[in-house]
Amino acid sequence: MFETVQEVRAALAAQKYIATDEIATVLFLAEKLGKPLLAEGPAGVGKTELSKAWSAVTGRELVRLQCYEGLDESKALYEWEYAKQMLYTQLLRDKLADLLSGAGSLSAAADRLAQEEDVFFSDRFLLPRPLLRAINSDAPTVLLIDEIDRADAEFEAFLLEVLSDFQVSIPEIGTIVAKQQPVVFLTSNNTRELSEALKRRCLYLYIDYPTLDEELQIVQLKVPDLAPQLARQAVETVQMLRQLDLKKNPSVSETLDWARALVTLNASTLDPDVLDNTLTVLLKYEADVERARRMLSRQQGGNGHGRPYR
Amino acid sequence: MEDRIVRFIAALRASGVRVSVAESQDAWRAIEALGVGDRERFRLSLRATLVKDADALPTFEELFPLYFGRGTPPLLDPQAELTPEQQQMLREALQELMQQIAADLQKLLDWLLNGGGPTQQDLEDLSAQAGLDDFPSMSPAAARRAARRMQRLLGWDQLGDLLDQLWEALAEAGMDPETIEALQGQVAENQARLEEQLGDFAGQTLRDNAVEDAPRHKPLNDLMDRPFGSLSPADMDVLREQVRRLAARLRSRAALRQKRGARGKLDPKATLRANLRYSGVPFEIHYRQRRLKPKIVALLDVSTSMRPVAEFFLRLLYELQDQVQKTRSFAYIDHLEEVTPDLLTARIDEAVIAVLTRLPPGHYNTDLGASLRQFEARHLDAVDHRTTVIVLGDGRNNFNDPAADTLGRVSRRARKLIWMNPEYPAQWGTGDSDMPVYAPLCSDVYQVRNLAQLADAIDRILV
Numbered sequence: 135m136f137e138t139v140q141e142v143r144a145a146l147a148a149q150k151y152i153a154t155d156e157i158a159t160v161l162f163l164a165e166k167l168g169k170p171l172l173a174e175g176p177a178g179v180g181k182t183e184l185s186k187a188w189s190a191v192t193g194r195e196l197v198r199l200q201c202y203e204g205l206d207e208s209k210a211l212y213e214w215e216y217a218k219q220m221l222y223t224q225l226l227r228d229k230l231a232d233l234l235s236g237a238g239s240l241s242a243a244a245d246r247l248a249q250e251e252d253v254f255f256s257d258r259f260l261l262p263r264p265l266l267r268a269i270n271s272d273a274p275t276v277l278l279i280d281e282i283d284r285a286d287a288e289f290e291a292f293l294l295e296v297l298s299d300f301q302v303s304i305p306e307i308g309t310i311v312a313k314q315q316p317v318v319f320l321t322s323n324n325t326r327e328l329s330e331a332l333k334r335r336c337l338y339l340y341i342d343y344p345t346l347d348e349e350l351q352i353v354q355l356k357v358p359d360l361a362p363q364l365a366r367q368a369v370e371t372v373q374m375l376r377q378l379d380l381k382k383n384p385s386v387s388e389t390l391d392w393a394r395a396l397v398t399l400n401a402s403t404l405d406p407d408v409l410d411n412t413l414t415v416l417l418k419y420e421a422d423v424e425r426a427r428r429m430l431s432r433q434q435g436g437n438g439h440g441r442p443y444r
Numbered sequence: 445m446e447d448r449i450v451r452f453i454a455a456l457r458a459s460g461v462r463v464s465v466a467e468s469q470d471a472w473r474a475i476e477a478l479g480v481g482d483r484e485r486f487r488l489s490l491r492a493t494l495v496k497d498a499d500a501l502p503t504f505e506e507l508f509p510l511y512f513g514r515g516t517p518p519l520l521d522p523q524a525e526l527t528p529e530q531q532q533m534l535r536e537a538l539q540e541l542m543q544q545i546a547a548d549l550q551k552l553l554d555w556l557l558n559g560g561g562p563t564q565q566d567l568e569d570l571s572a573q574a575g576l577d578d579f580p581s582m583s584p585a586a587a588r589r590a591a592r593r594m595q596r597l598l599g600w601d602q603l604g605d606l607l608d609q610l611w612e613a614l615a616e617a618g619m620d621p622e623t624i625e626a627l628q629g630q631v632a633e634n635q636a637r638l639e640e641q642l643g644d645f646a647g648q649t650l651r652d653n654a655v656e657d658a659p660r661h662k663p664l665n666d667l668m669d670r671p672f673g674s675l676s677p678a679d680m681d682v683l684r685e686q687v688r689r690l691a692a693r694l695r696s697r698a699a700l701r702q703k704r705g706a707r708g709k710l711d712p713k714a715t716l717r718a719n720l721r722y723s724g725v726p727f728e729i730h731y732r733q734r735r736l737k738p739k740i741v742a743l744l745d746v747s748t749s750m751r752p753v754a755e756f757f758l759r760l761l762y763e764l765q766d767q768v769q770k771t772r773s774f775a776y777i778d779h780l781e782e783v784t785p786d787l788l789t790a791r792i793d794e795a796v797i798a799v800l801t802r803l804p805p806g807h808y809n810t811d812l813g814a815s816l817r818q819f820e821a822r823h824l825d826a827v828d829h830r831t832t833v834i835v836l837g838d839g840r841n842n843f844n845d846p847a848a849d850t851l852g853r854v855s856r857r858a859r860k861l862i863w864m865n866p867e868y869p870a871q872w873g874t875g876d877s878d879m880p881v882y883a884p885l886c887s888d889v890y891q892v893r894n895l896a897q898l899a900d901a902i903d904r905i906l907v
Contacts, residue, residue, distance in 0.1 A: 159485055163489055175498075334464050337470070338491075
């Protein structure tokens with residue numbers, strides 16, 4: 135579908151996703167080799183956003199599986215719809231009586247019933263969860279397995295079959311092979327080490343905080359209402375905050391929130407008042423806010439415009 | 445090219461990056477898809493397929509230029525812009541100079557002024573002369589040393605004088621100053637590029653040698669039994685890896701044991717659901733799964749006497765915190781500080797360094813008693829009947845009040861109190877050690893001097 139890396143990059147840009155050369159290359163490879171893409175990096179650098187943009191680019195449905203501790207097969211893959219099965223059994227009771235009425239012996243009746251067994255363990259009563267939905271879909275999909283590091287190690291092992299062969303086994307029905315191979319994105323915030331086996335099956339992409347120019351580009355694209363001069367100041371401030379030893383660094387999405395806040399407040403410069411009021415959009419710990427305030431006021435002592443010295 | 449990629453992968457493995465056969469296959473497929481024409485794309489396709497760990501990325505970046513060049517352009521040809529007469533002048537001046545100097549230096553001068561550059565054969569001869577095969581290490585510093593040695597063999601040190609002579613001779617022969625200046629610039633550029641080429645070659649040769657010599661497996665069992673304090677940095681790396689594996693294994697083992705262990709209460713919901721297919725006749729009984737949710741509170745002594753092993757224990761706590769969500773970690777010397785957030789937010793190396801610098805070792809200032817009282821006053825809510833409290837320390841208290849009653853209260857409140865001491869039991873109670881006071885208050889006391897003992901002790905914590 136895409137023949138060159140540049141095309142991938144341009145298509146993502148059209149969806150307002152600024153991809154570095156690395157992101158575009160790895161994504162291109164994932165598509166070409168039919169391999170899952172494992173994106174790691176700090177929170178809020180656009181790992182999840184990448185899969186959303188890719189689903190928009192390719193026009194494929196995005197199937198999302200959010201991982202959490204205790205996630206198991208019945209929530210990720212499929213579950214039998216017991217209530218529906220019960221209901222059908224009750225409603226079809228007369229029909230079943232008809233079916234069995236002609237049988238001479240008990241075993242003959244059981245045989246007849248056995249022939250109809252498939253009715254109750256069929257797709258009809260299968261409640262597909264995200265993984266099965268992605269595999270069973272007639273149109274190709276984008277499967278996003280978000281924050282895989284939150285799921286248990288056992289679930290990771292269970293994913294291996296899905297990721298390497300794109301098939302799942304359901305004991306009552308058999309193995310379901312993907313009609314269309316989905317593009318799989320896995321994201322991880324690196325809160326724990328993933329297993330070697332899982333990593334081996336994926337292409338690896340480490341997304342770090344963007345550089346000043348990249349981030350400025352992102353802000354200008356996503357928040358076009360912000361004046362260019364102010365946008366640059368804001369991004370410079372954020373980049374500087376990331377140099378501090380903070381508990382939680384401001385992420386790209388927080389930069390965008392901040393930029394939107396500045397637009398809403400109609401700010402024209404980053405003066406101390408504006409900073410004071412909006413810093414909490416950027417920083418989520420009281421200690422971090424204090425620290426940033428101290429640093430910024432020190433710098434503002436110099437030129438009074440909140441513009442950091444370079 | 446193929447051979448080079450294979451050697452590159454081998455070098456990655458030798459530097460401790462895990463690359464499986466499946467991954468190297470992926471790398472080949474990726475190269476097929478993107479080609480080798482664009483150097484940057486080529487680098488990215490190798491990186492995405494071979495390196496799956498953010499920690500290993502620097503190793504990759506360090507090795508890549510050694511095998512595929514920095515993209516350094518070949519040497520310039522300084523004579524390209526000279527007129528025929530000027531070329532003649534240069535040749536004559538060179539000839540005169542060449543007669544006075546050694547063969548190696550002649551070669552060097554020739555490369556710099558004619559833009560040829562050394563061939564692969566030249567480089568290999570040079571490295572053989574420089575004895576690169578006998579270099580013991582493959583560190584960047586060793587590579588620089590090796591490159592320097594190759595330069596010396598070429599007569600690099602005399603080059604400055606020689607070039608000065610050349611410029612003088614050219615000026616005498618009547619070449620105009622601007623041309624000479626341009627020539628000087630180009631030769632200086634060539635010198636820099638040649639230096640870089642030699643550096644890359646030396647680095648790559650040392651790597652290749654190291655790959656050939658690398659022992660396949662480190663003697664692990666030996667490491668398991670060696671005390672933490674006496675380990676070299678390389679041993680530490682192996683140990684770190686082991687701790688990580690150990691923690692992961694312990695967790696799955698604990699889960700398995702719990703599954704096989706005593707069953708809990710009847711789970712009516714799950715039983716009803718499971719037996720719908722038997723029209724409600726309970727053939728399959730389901731029990732409520734008892735979820736193992738261990739809570740751990742760890743107190744770590746980072747005082748001077750414990751420093752050699754403190755880093756190691758901190759790494760252990762970091763991994764433990766990864767595996768067991770409800771872990772709270774405290775470090776103490778003369779007072780107690782909670783280090784849970786440090787271990788939670790930062791990456792492992794930064795976290796360890798952060799904690800160790802925040803609590804610098806003092807001179808005979810350990811006060812476990814005060815730290816314990818502080819713990820009781822401020823953090824006792826962390827301990828409940830499900831909590832396992834682990835104290836990692838030598839119990840050396842500088843003759844301060846041991847505050848045994850406080851530890852007793854903590855112990856009664858907790859599910860278990862476990863003490864891990866790196867000292868030999870024979871040393872407990874000697875000097876300022878308060879171990880005999882503390883030991884009776886603990887559910888278990890272990891001597892943990894090495895990894896084998898540690899594995900043993902942790903195994904029992906998670907039960």
